[in-house]
Amino acid sequence: MIHQAQTRPASAGPTPLPLFSRQNWCWEWTRSYTGDSTPIESSETLLFRGPLDTGALRDTLAEIATRHEALRLHLVADAGPGPSAAWPGQALRPGPGPLDTVRAAPQERAAEVTRVLSRPLDLTDRMTRTTLVRTGEEEHVLVAQFHHLIFDGTSHLLFRDLLAHGYRERVVPDHGTVEHCRAPESYTGLIGREHTPEARSAVRARAAALAGELRAYGTADPLPGDAGAVVPEAEFASVPLTLTAERTRWLLRRSRAERVTLHTVLLAALSHAVATEYERDRLVCSVYTHGRTSASARETLGLFSTVVPVPVDTEFRSLPAFVRDVHGRIQRATEYTDVPFSEVASRVVDRPHADGAYHRSALAHLELRLSGVTGWLPEEPNRTPPLPHGLTMTPQGLYPDHPVPVFAGPEQALACATTLFADLEMTDGALTGSLWYENRYHDAGRAARVGDVFMHFVARLSEDSIS
Template structure:
């Protein structure tokens, strides 16, 4: 969920670039991930992969130059991480030229299949976070006018909003380079290290205390763990092995869901989350549970163009008690969502520390099932002489949660080729394959699409009827 509000009350410190101490700390999100990585050595669940399908005349030198300029502009892309006397720290390195290896696959029996195999192999390689680079690119040539650019990035320097900033800057810089023009981009006013230092000061503010009080009250009494029925017993130690299923909601279904959101004066995210809660209610029989989501954390305009891990996890309490119809649930989910947006800055680990749930090996309190919404703004993805198609979330055989659904509404994000394809909503179902079979997740995805179609037609349907699968009614 990338909703943002700008709140610059008098209790919050100013955010600006300034003198830095000798040791730069991690942001709170980075620090939480740092400890998770040390507890689970070799975990690839927090590496990000995307591909750019490039069709047309590609200037590889210009592409390498554009990537080099992105790295120069953004300290996050030339940062490593290490332990220090006062805890983990960021180490910012000088700019360096990007190496862009080109692998020519035109001699393969099926070049496109060879590219898919090369991507599948490349994404299963661990990205060390104690040495450069934490972001790499690899170019695969499959035809005279066909290339695939593979983007690999560690989550310590990544979030979805920042990736979209990267895409826009890459397109702009490549376009300038092939035309022989200077960079059209202004120099960044702040860097990620400035944000990490500012956040440490903010956490000592009265505003942070106010947000902590909100979350402890909101989650008081909420079950910390969500026992969604699984195909195999849960083990005490997670290995974070997973797989993904990509499902596209057809344009006609997506448009009906958008129409419902407009009629009820709620966001598209609210409708899709409410339907997901109904799905989980029917699957588990539970009427009080939490769904985790990532929220942009970019409430101040200075963060709009930052690359780095600002995203924060928030726990959205799904309370279906005393709710009869889907329309009533929409109202409750809307209030929950608005509260999360308003109080999004308090790091999730501080919420957990304040509530002190019982620790259970292999479990993640209030965030074992997640629903994310990737609607952060993205301008036209265009490069001179090229048709460009971006695929995010390429699987590397891992899973962060028991079950996670990522919705990518192309029209809202302004990503897509237009027409029906732009109105479709892509969903990525990532699941722990030690808990779930592929068929189980596929069945859940089918029920979810049917649920969206049904509630769009009639939001006054009773939850008891919606939660019961058709084969059991």
């Protein structure tokens, strides 16, 4: 049973809602760019083939939005562009939004979907919008746009499950399955509990403790580069990081043997590579955590994921000891999931222009993102639940062409430029990806050497005996 405080909308009164701790980093990140830059959205595009009951779909979407409060949030005033925009507050709409419907010729499907996705959201109305593009009697595309402030990666799979289950319940009401019976966490209730005087006092103390540790690990001492060459329009180059399927299997096997995640192993490899090239014995890494710290939150749509800084000692006696130490540090760092990013950043580095924004990598020397695998188990790509009467639902990789985002100020541009970003994905049993670096700030030769050391470290881990 959900506690009563979790089910009472915190926005029922006239006072606008503050930021949820998990929204804080995304709000800072959003403000790091000019107002006309690419919107930070996390949209879902689903192709339906077969006999679609549009009424059942519309009712299902309405039920999802009714039960999941994040989908009914809106900003109470225009936030304005730029890093100095103050948080305007958010409030809860009493009812779900509409499902817009448009028609397009089959050959215009991709163009129409990208046109819909290109329309900016009016965040003062809602931070989500759903549109059904009909291209034939038995072909439809659902375009569900979500601003990242109210939606994260975990929400995508959950949204598909909720959509399929609710649709089946309406079209075949006696199909007999029971799914997602747990009541979702109240998003507004979570926000309200975080902002009690007692909770705020505890968070400030923990933020101060983490900030002190990060300072000791050189978070305010960035990787060296050409700071004078950085401009608002970022220009990134990359070094390929690709493992064969065989090498990936060995690495998964070693991860299981050490009882650590594949993410841990890759972060250890990247930390070692950066430390070797830049001669650092301490680094701060930026990692993503799902942020769902309760069972009911795992059934809740919303932005729960957050960026957590992880301090790492890069000197080690053996590979196994180093990997285990990194694993322990990640575990300890995720205990700070509920500490707002800006609470820590403001204690470590000066806030730009007193009220400016912090880029999400402002505290880190390096960042690692890994997708397609959970723990050491590969995920099923584009998994979709079954639908009745031969109807199929397939995720579509359609995205509009946006211009290169422009940083709102030199501080945000430099905070991003100094960080090295590794983005890896498990595809068909193999890890593929790249190490990305700002081309004007970082030397291409150094970045290439980081990639070489990374690959050598991974090879040693996958070949050597770890005991």
